[in-house]
Amino acid sequence: MSTPFPTPSCWLAHRVSYGETDAMGVVYYANYLHLFERGRGELIRGLGFSYATVEERGIFLPVREANCRYLAPARYDEIIHIHTGLAAQSRASLSFVYEITNADQSAILTRGSTQHAVVNATGKPVRVPEWLQALFG
Amino acid sequence: MSTPFPTPSCWLAHRVSYGETDAMGVVYYANYLHLFERGRGELIRGLGFSYATVEERGIFLPVREANCRYLAPARYDEIIHIHTGLAAQSRASLSFVYEITNADQSAILTRGSTQHAVVNATGKPVRVPEWLQALFG
Amino acid sequence: MSTPFPTPSCWLAHRVSYGETDAMGVVYYANYLHLFERGRGELIRGLGFSYATVEERGIFLPVREANCRYLAPARYDEIIHIHTGLAAQSRASLSFVYEITNADQSAILTRGSTQHAVVNATGKPVRVPEWLQALFG
Amino acid sequence: MSTPFPTPSCWLAHRVSYGETDAMGVVYYANYLHLFERGRGELIRGLGFSYATVEERGIFLPVREANCRYLAPARYDEIIHIHTGLAAQSRASLSFVYEITNADQSAILTRGSTQHAVVNATGKPVRVPEWLQALFG
Numbered sequence: 001m002s003t004p005f006p007t008p009s010c011w012l013a014h015r016v017s018y019g020e021t022d023a024m025g026v027v028y029y030a031n032y033l034h035l036f037e038r039g040r041g042e043l044i045r046g047l048g049f050s051y052a053t054v055e056e057r058g059i060f061l062p063v064r065e066a067n068c069r070y071l072a073p074a075r076y077d078e079i080i081h082i083h084t085g086l087a088a089q090s091r092a093s094l095s096f097v098y099e100i101t102n103a104d105q106s107a108i109l110t111r112g113s114t115q116h117a118v119v120n121a122t123g124k125p126v127r128v129p130e131w132l133q134a135l136f137g
Numbered sequence: 138m139s140t141p142f143p144t145p146s147c148w149l150a151h152r153v154s155y156g157e158t159d160a161m162g163v164v165y166y167a168n169y170l171h172l173f174e175r176g177r178g179e180l181i182r183g184l185g186f187s188y189a190t191v192e193e194r195g196i197f198l199p200v201r202e203a204n205c206r207y208l209a210p211a212r213y214d215e216i217i218h219i220h221t222g223l224a225a226q227s228r229a230s231l232s233f234v235y236e237i238t239n240a241d242q243s244a245i246l247t248r249g250s251t252q253h254a255v256v257n258a259t260g261k262p263v264r265v266p267e268w269l270q271a272l273f274g
Numbered sequence: 275m276s277t278p279f280p281t282p283s284c285w286l287a288h289r290v291s292y293g294e295t296d297a298m299g300v301v302y303y304a305n306y307l308h309l310f311e312r313g314r315g316e317l318i319r320g321l322g323f324s325y326a327t328v329e330e331r332g333i334f335l336p337v338r339e340a341n342c343r344y345l346a347p348a349r350y351d352e353i354i355h356i357h358t359g360l361a362a363q364s365r366a367s368l369s370f371v372y373e374i375t376n377a378d379q380s381a382i383l384t385r386g387s388t389q390h391a392v393v394n395a396t397g398k399p400v401r402v403p404e405w406l407q408a409l410f411g
Numbered sequence: 412m413s414t415p416f417p418t419p420s421c422w423l424a425h426r427v428s429y430g431e432t433d434a435m436g437v438v439y440y441a442n443y444l445h446l447f448e449r450g451r452g453e454l455i456r457g458l459g460f461s462y463a464t465v466e467e468r469g470i471f472l473p474v475r476e477a478n479c480r481y482l483a484p485a486r487y488d489e490i491i492h493i494h495t496g497l498a499a500q501s502r503a504s505l506s507f508v509y510e511i512t513n514a515d516q517s518a519i520l521t522r523g524s525t526q527h528a529v530v531n532a533t534g535k536p537v538r539v540p541e542w543l544q545a546l547f548g
Binding site (some may be wrong): 015018019033037038041045051052075077 | 152154155156170171174175178182187188189212213214
Binding site (some may be wrong): 024026029030031033034037060062063064065066067068069070073 | 440475
């Protein structure tokens, strides 16, 4: 937590559903990647766009790498908070970082990151278009 | 829509994530059962309780039957609305009905229902406890 | 079980993963619809085709209705068996029925059915093509 | 691929279902963590045990960290292969590595790793029990 969280960033609240838990009684580890996706969707949306619009313009951001550290579990019915930031932007890729906290944001439950390629509809890598660069400032 | 929607009832908004879609570009059919679960969780919560508390009191409501009719698809990034109502309550079971609508609630996308047993921690059917009956009025 | 299971039919074995369970320690109810999909995929495949090929030919079979009765739970690591049959075929729809059994097939855990429209790539209902009719004979 | 894959290791075939795909037409990135879990379950099982038995003995292996690199997509109906190896074993943790290949194992689609704590039923870290150490040789 010594390094400042990158900006632009956003928070998104999420209620843990029963279907997200597993037999250990906690959120199954793969489901945090779903939450990261919700987080970065919210971040893009908050910048005035939607990832749906990105795709309509023929640009796709498939995940090339994902990492997650599980520090503490989340349980059914808890409100958790997804903190998402744009970590880096290069010519052909974007990176996001994530922290998921408990209800009162006093504890970090998971930390993660994703790296995304920027490709066209045929899956070919392309430069980050100017409108997308501008979006992230 | 000619029959009135049962009460108590509630509405819950839900943003469609990418992970909920499938290769047809629409929400995968199984995921509506996740949404129904979110809906009935919200209904119980709105009555002053949480299903987590129900389980803490030793009562579980496993699904015995689920039905869903798919009228129109939902797509990534759409806000959809989950309308949930308590349909029936007998000595040993509870039933909920659901309607999921599009963003402006002008069209019903799916309709469904679930029927639940009322069991104790060992899975044995029990009568609906008074405090649970009272909850649903 | 008094009515004979419809033909053509097939069996598919499935190992329950941890990610399919929920906090009750059993397979989450929505996941059975995933298993039904695996079952009907296997049925179509066994008839000499794959649903992937069906889509390549411009025909899609979106689910219009799904029903499931939960008779007994399945747990982590269990081998369960998905029995799928073609229940009915009309000009513009197909129906499948399903039974999921425990490891030694001595008990039925869930029973279900799905009804599918037959549509083209734009989502418009079309007649079941002859090659698809022939498939199900 | 220059470093040899660690042993003990195992292979597990998996058919991609429709429910595992997303609107890009490929397996959704979070689902690979489900596949990794299937892989390590198979590895433990192949050593003469099941993770279910591990839990029955009061030992749990919650994931502390997961990493995944996505090299090429997997599509509906494809058979893919999950290669799992035990990467490291310390006093209080276990690590697995994974490679998922296409049908003929000519291309690696994803590479990943998971690190697990060894805890008792109350979630307290414990030493890897001897019988678990012996399992992994």
